């Protein structure tokens with residue numbers, strides 16, 4: 001399966017959040033490649049755990065920003081985070097019980113899980129934060145530019161991630 005690629009249309013114009021989204025996409029790709037390459041269940045479980053723990057840290061980061069900048073949609077956004085985490089943990093549990101076959105069946109679900117939230121709730125949050133955060137913060141930078149400046153390595157191969 002083609003890797004997900006971080007591209008400008010996914011930027012929420014908040015560089016520190018874009019960077020974390022980019023990392024989550026990398027972890028998703030690692031997990032999918034691991035399943036495709038026939039890696040052991042242990043290997044795949046570690047990749048899944050890494051995706052979930054990184055997602056948890058990322059969600060907490062967004063929630064701290066929402067709180068700090070009095071975002072009205074905090075409760076709704078947070079509850080969406082909780083639902084996303086619960087569904088990922090349910091998949092992780094299934095993976096532990098039934099093995100890697102489960103993962104290949106659920107890749108489209110995980111893909112939507114990751115991208116759907118960024119394109120909807122996180123985009124709305126991003127436009128709010130860009131107005132709320134003091135100008136010294138680099139909101140005006142495009143996500144891609146911010147990532148380059150931050151030194152994060154990510155895949156620039158062509159193709160849209162939105163199916």
Ligand SMILES: [Fe+2]
Nearest residue numbers: 062117121122
């Ligand atoms: Fe979010």
Ligand SMILES: [Fe+2]
Nearest residue numbers: 058062118122
């Ligand atoms: Fe996010």
